[in-house]
Amino acid sequence: MSKVGRPRNQTARRQALVSAAGQAITERGLEGLRIKDIADAAGVSQGSVLYYYPELDDLVLEVHRGAVEGFVESRQRAYDEAAADPAVRLRALVDSGLPASPEDSLHGLLYQLHRRAGRSPGHAELMTSLFAREVGLYSTALEVGAATGVFTLAASAQDLAHGLVALEDGYGLHIVSRNAAVRPERARELVLAHARAVTGCASL
Amino acid sequence: MSKVGRPRNQTARRQALVSAAGQAITERGLEGLRIKDIADAAGVSQGSVLYYYPELDDLVLEVHRGAVEGFVESRQRAYDEAAADPAVRLRALVDSGLPASPEDSLHGLLYQLHRRAGRSPGHAELMTSLFAREVGLYSTALEVGAATGVFTLAASAQDLAHGLVALEDGYGLHIVSRNAAVRPERARELVLAHARAVTGCASL
């Protein structure tokens, strides 16, 4: 028995491919995604890509999963690293949620991948999960603020959190789509103004 | 001179092709768009499609233009046909701005086409123009309400209008992407709640 043969580090290779695919999608878009690009970016042959991902859709789904994970973690980190003051933390959340420019690659990638959601249940699930987690972050921030008396919420934390995430998504969509009327700085100001309004916290 | 030959109704044919292309995009997505599908939907041969649109991108741009135009007109109509009461009119705008279901084809089409904006200036321009016109509609509604004393605006009509459009876009994106946590009815309620908050108009 036990002819192990050669149990290589498949996970490492897979990880490299996912990262390479993300890069390729960022550069040429989902539509223009070619196996060759992924292979080149990862420094392997086309055959290797297919060896690990006979179904290319699985790879794209993995890219999506990775992007969602990375994004949520970065926001969680922004929240945790901000000073404990609820207003500061809420502001940190807002700052971490908008694309800094039309070239912001993580946001660009996420919007690209979200488009698949209408057609693919797997992607829809990831988008749903991202939304839920972002709502969770905002909810917590709002509730802590309310509990400490810094915020006076205009509605349930849940509802307000939904609104903030949707607002961010709307502005973000316009930013990455190069709508000249929506500049990142302006979007940030408007989201903050909205946050100020619904929390009754002037120091935001 | 003057051998007119056969000046057919090119515009009618073009219009038919644009409509057929819109249908094809709705069904298979921008990525999967094939000349054959357009031809089939229009009931002509592939050659004819190329005869009128040697550059397929031009056709897609035309689809986008048509979708934007149709959407803006439908909202304008919704606004005009509502009773003159500012609150009723604002509500009509909100109602006409959200997809009624994940299958809403006009909204679906628009989100699909907006994705090209990041990569194509022509599409970016259309998206920008749509945004500006929607903002215009909301601005007017808000200003009329403020002038008649029905609304008490929490900020400039411009800024509030931006916020309402972005909010709609954000929720709309989740709806067409089949995010189960964002139901059309709920989204509508939340947008209205936001409108109520920023206008101080309880009867909204």
Place this chain on the structure above:
DNA sequence: CCATTGTTTGAATTTCGACTCAAAGAATTG
């Protein structure tokens, strides 16, 4: 150091859809 199995390659093949084009069909003018 040989046997076994996992991995990688790249050339050959297949697939699919865009694009070409010559010929046929239709409207208009005179």
Place this chain on the structure above:
DNA sequence: CAATTCTTTGAGTCGAAATTCAAACAATGG
């Protein structure tokens, strides 16, 4: 109706990218 030009067709060509595959290349166990 003859001449002219616009329109339509669809079979054939072309090219790009996916997919296959047999052979070469490790790593590990014994």
